[in-house]
Amino acid sequence: MRETLSQRSWEWIKKQPDFHSHELAKEMDVSLHQAQMVIDHLKTLGAVETINSKAKPVVYAKVARAKPHLPGKNPTSPQPNSIRQRIWQAMRFLEVFTIPEVMGLAECSKSSVERYLTDLCRYEYVVKVGSFNKRAPMAKRRGWHNRYRLFNNTGHKYPVARKEGLYDQNLKRLIERPETAE
Template sequence: MSLTLSQRSWEWIKAQQDFHSTELAKQMDLSMKEVKRVIDHLTKKGAIKTINTNHKPHVYAAVRGVDFDFKRNVSGKQCQRQLIWQAMRWHGKFKIDEVVASSECTRASVLRYVNALVKYGYVKVMRPQWSPVKKQTSPKQVIYRLLLNTGHKYPVIRKNSLYDQNRKTDVKPVVKKDSSNAMD
């Protein structure tokens, strides 16, 4: 498993007494934009702190005694939905099993969220489980396509609507013309 940018940077930072952004950029071969993102992320997580703001660039140090954990917290529904949304955006055209593998969420959670997005017109069923034309002996895996990729934040499913965090709008359910069985 390859390390993320923050993980690679953290390994170097832990070994330093203190550092500044240009040292981190040089050691990790990063742009200053990437360094700023890493420093902001690690500061927000409480892994590093600013120890001198009088110097330009600022001087930072790892918070001693902190064993920073990079594992994602997938216990919350919002976090799971974000992971599912990111997996769907990455695949574009997908099967439920592909999203389950990419997002590391349960099949039931993925199915529930994808079917809700179908209801609101964000996702379309490209190939239903049962063909209306051909005679099948067994069901096929449903193939979906993400139609509305509005941004990195996941759409929030509400009781009677969907809230798109990227467009900051409420979306009403789409009226279906056909009633194909999309359950996987």
């Protein structure tokens, strides 16, 4: 797991008797503005204090025995407002739906809904309940959309499609692809 800028900065600051924002920016290879933001954040957490504000640049030092809470990045955690989370919530709300209905409720593109719907259909979380007659003339098909039903509603967290299978965050397990009858 990669460390955040605040975590890397704190590890460096702990080893310094004192420092200023220019040193931190150079050491972390970030802009002066980003370094100052990290320092301000650590000051609000009570981990860094100003030693000399009259000096240019201002001199800072770590607070003795300070242990700021700096949570790391978790690349596998679901984003609460991600597109797929919104699509999943729309499907749970509607239960029986069309692609345009989900697009409207989730406020996302048709391709996003279709892509996620394909994954969910593949793992039998969603089933198609009604489709139009492909042989019917275009005039009779106009305005008709396939209807889908959420078949496997396991909870509020959206299932994540992976190479190995579909990871259900509610069941906390990987769902393997069902065997297709040949």
